[in-house]
Amino acid sequence: MTGQLPFPRHYARTQRFTLGAPRDYAIAPDGTRVTFLRSRTGTDRSxxxxxxxxxxxxxxxxxxxxxxxxxxxxQLPPEERARRERSREGSAGIVGYAVDAAVELAAFALSGRLFVSxxxxxxxxxxxxxxxxxxPRPAPDGRHVAYVANGALRVVAADGGGDGAAGAxxxxxxxxxxxxxWGLAEFIxxxxxDRHRGFWWSPESxxxxxxxxxxxxxxxxxxxxxxxxxxxxxxxxxxVAGSRNARVTLTLFGLDGTRTDVDWDTERYPYLARVHWSAAGPPLLLVQARDQRDQRYLTVDTRTGATTTVHEDEDETWVEPFPGAPAWTPDGRLVxxxxxxGVRKLFVGDRPLTGAPxxxxxxxxxxxxxxxxxxxGPDVHDIGVYRAWFRGSGDQGGWERVGERPYPTVxxxxxxxxxTVLSQASLERPGAQVEVVRLDPDGGEKVLAAIGSHAERPALTARPQLVLAGERKIPCAVLLPEGYxxxxxxxxxxxxxxxxxxxxxxxxxxxxxxxxQWFADQGFAVIVADGRGTPGRSPAWEKAVSRKLAEIALDDQVHALQALAGSFPLDPTRVAIRGWSFGGYLAALAALRRPDVFHAAVVGAPVxxxxxYDTHYQERYLGHPDEEPEVYAANSLITDEGLSGAREPHRPMLIVHGLADDNVVVAHSLRLSSALLAAGxxxxxxxxxxxxxxxxxxxVAENLLLLQVDFLKRSLGMA
Structure with missing residues (x-):
């Protein structure tokens, strides 16, 4: 049985125990039905x-x-394959769908073909x-479906063209x-x-x-x-950082053949971060400056294409786009x-609805x-669903938490x-509990139904101890071997x-x-530390890494390790680090710059x-490389200044990289290997x-875990 498989194989076969779990919900406004995606079993990728x-x-x-x-x-077309890579989608079948306003009709692509349900x-x-x-995306009225094919934006009647030439x-x-x-999101x-679409229907369809x-x-x-x-x-x-981006503009197309170009200062604000179009107001855009210290909220005049600024955010480090915002309230106020x-708040108009904590x-x-x-909430590892009132009987009540206690949950x-479909994961049970609830107007909720999961149950139980480490109160999870x-x-x-x-x-x-936990059960005390730069705590915590990405990230890992040494059974003479992507970069930093602390590193897909690396990410944290080359040199691993930070003694390092990686290309690891070889x-x-x-x-996923454990045990002299 699959449940008896060794953990690495079980983990890989179930795609981290996500297969079979429900996801991607849509709810009919009349409250009669909920649509969602789910594979038939916990090992079925479709x-x-x-x-x-x-x-x-x-x-x-x-x-x-x-x-x-x-x-x-x-048979996936290249555009769909790229979309899945950008969204980190590893499953197959119907990995995404869109519905009309009544949730009567769903449209999806499969093997490059268009289907409606x-x-x-x-x-x-x-x-x-x-x-x-x-x-493919249906119009709100469900009469047409728009989609992209070979770079063209196309439309067809939902009945396949039964209404004649207008529907063909x-x-x-x-x-x-x-x-x-046309109609696709560019790489950036x-x-x-986190904008994965490139066209938006009008509320009138x-x-x-x-x-x-x-x-x-x-x-x-x-x-x-x-x-x-x-x-x-x-x-x-x-x-690539410092180079030119794709040119992104917007145009309004009428189904009657009309065309209106949307006008804003694309030279000053080249990044189109968000688009919102609802019946409550005109199309709403969020555009960002190249240095990401300034972003504007624009409304679009659908008759002329002219835009008007309705709000502007500025920050000396960077501004942030967020999921679900900006948008309109039903009475036309900006959310x-x-x-x-020093607090990240929710606003309706100019009024903050939330505050600390x-x-x-x-x-x-x-x-x-x-x-x-x-x-x-007050605990950074607790991610909850809340509701805040901006008018009505709950107007004086501030906000309330939605969902069952006890907390914390994700x-x-x-x-x-x-x-409302409410998904809640906790430390007490594997996976997530998904319930359909009705929220009362003034607070509270009533459970209407549960949506079951087909995900398989892991054979091992994770036992993290969540603590705040040291004077910086770095959020950490500490895991010890079972039976220790x-x-x-x-x-x-x-x-x-x-x-x-x-x-x-x-x-x-x-x-x-x-x-x-699996690594812990191989004989390690495992520490997961979210230092400055990681999300969820405060704006200042996230933005502390500006221009000091390497220094801050590495220093916080060392701080957490040393702070926890007095409370947990840690052997400071045998310390390793592993990571992927930014974590791989951090692992390489640790081995090269702090060999007094770290004795081995697994460096996965590192920058x-x-x-x-790309413009939007890198220039946000380090500035433009032509204007601040010294910042890039200090934070990179393989520049003269970056490699000169490497200290003795040499520490074992396993570098792992996918040759087909189009996000962090394998050149990063090859250049690191060359620099290490040149340095002996x-x-x-x-x-x-x-x-x-x-x-x-x-x-690959299974054997990567096994090979890492073998490398770490060899490098640390473990039996």
Whole structure:
């Protein structure tokens, strides 16, 4: 049975125990049904589209990829493959879908073909259209479906063209150059801004606001597969720090053939971070300056395309875009998240609805009287769902927590009308509990139904101790081997961080600590530390790393380790560190710059030359490389200044990198290896053929864990 598999194989086969768990919810505004994705079992990678009928509590499959494709393998177009890589999507089948306003019709792409599902009946049919299809989205009224194919924005009637020429499959906008696409998010938007779409329907269903992306100015890189020298390298438009970005503009297309270009200062504000279009107001844009110290909220005049600034955020370090914001309340007030007085707050108009101790993370839904949002509480590892009132009977009540006690949890929610799908993970149980609830107008909730999970249960139990380390109160999770007793003596230490922006590891969710617990059970005391720069605590905590990324991130790992030594059985003579992506960069920093503390490092997919990473991420934290080259030199691993920070003695280092990685390209690891070789520093390199930044292949994911343990035990002299 799968449950009896060794943990590394079980972990890999179940994609970190996420397969079979429900996800991606949509709720009918009349409260009659909930749609979601879920695979049939905990080892099946193919996601199906499900419907929960709340009237009778019945779940049924509306679309099954196995049946639709008659068992054939998916054939993904390059654009869809890129979308999945940007969103770190490792499963298959229906990995995304969109619905009309009534949640009567769902549209999705499968093998580059367009399908629609009638959600009440649970039936699915294909629309014969030009392909390959990417990101299909029904109009709010459900009469048409827009999608992207070969860089063109196209539209077709939901009945396949039964209403004549007006409903036939046709292009609204076609590329006017080989580097131009319509309706897709460019690399920077998808990878760094969490914007994965490129077109938006009008509330009246008669127009579409679409992004035109011109990648002609962007640097071209080539990703090859040395294991297959007969294959041509893939060309990638990669906006490396200091270079030119794609040119992004917006145009309004009417289904009647009209076209209106949207006008804003794209030279000053080249980044299109957010687009919101609802019946409560005109289209709302969030655009950012290149240095990300200034962002503007713009409204669009749909008659002329002119834009008007309705709000502006400025910050001497950087400004932040947030999920779900900006948006309108039903009565036309601006909802936004902003930093004020050292606190990240939720605003409606100019009025803050929240304050300390909440640290607002995302807007989840906006009702007639309230805003549903996600926030960290006084405990940074506790991520809860809250609601705050901006008018009505709850107006004087501030905010309240939604969901069951006891806390802490890691919670998220989707709301439609009076119905909310609430997902809550905790340290006490594997996975997440998903319930459909009705929120009372003045507070409280009533459970209507539960959505079951098919995810498999891990054989091991994570037992993290969540603590605040040292005078900096660094959030940490400490994990010891199962069955450890004080008489067993001090343990070899493994730091297991991400440790950088956008990546919080110390959270109150059981499954988040499974890998760390497995490493602990191999004989280590494992420490996961979220130092300055990681999200969820305060604006000042996150922004402390500006221009000092390497110094701050590494210093906080050392601070946490030394602070915990007096409370836990740690052997300071045997300390290792492992990490991936930013965590890999941090692991290499530790081995090179603090060999007095760290004795071995597993360096996974690291950014080693910070000039070789993308514009939006790198320039936010380090500035423009032409203007502040000394900052890049000081924070990189392989520049003269960066490598000169390396100290004696040499420490064992295992460098791991996927050769097909188009986010952190393998050049980073190759350059690090060359620099280490030139400096006479021994190290090991493990290239992963055909693997991207995700490393989601089952055998690769399994063996990576086993190889890391073997390397760490050898390097620390463990039996």
């Amino acid at each position: 996601q199906q589209l499900w419907v929960l009928d709340l009237a009778d509590g019945r779940e049924f499959v509306a679309a099954d990829p196995h049946a639709i494709l008659a068992g054939a393998d998916e 009638e959600l009440r009946a649970g039936t699915t049919r294909e629309l014969p259209v030009a392909g390959p299809v990417v990101d 499959d046709r292009a609204l906008a076609e590329p006017d150059g080989s580097d131009v696409t 938007a998808a990878e760094e801004m 008669d127009r579409i606001l679409a992004a035109r992306v011109d990648e002609a100015p962007v640097t071209r890189w080539w990703i090859s597969d040395p294991a297959h020298p007969d294959r041509e390298p893939a060309q990638v438009a990669y906006p 936004r998240i902003a930093d004020e007085g 909440l640290h607002v993370r995302a807007v989840l839904d906006i009702g007639a009287d309230d805003v549903l949002f996600s926030a960290s 919670s998220s929610a989707v709301r439609g009308g009076e119905v 007793t004080e008489g067993d003596g001090p343990l070899p230490v493994l730091l297991d961080p991400y440790g950088g922006p956008h990546g919080q590891r110390v959270v109150a969710a059981h499954n988040a600590h499974l890998t760390s 080693t030359d910070l000039r070789l 520093r021994p190290h090991e390199v493990l290239p992963l053929s055909g693997v991207t930044h995700m490393a989601s292949q089952e055998q």
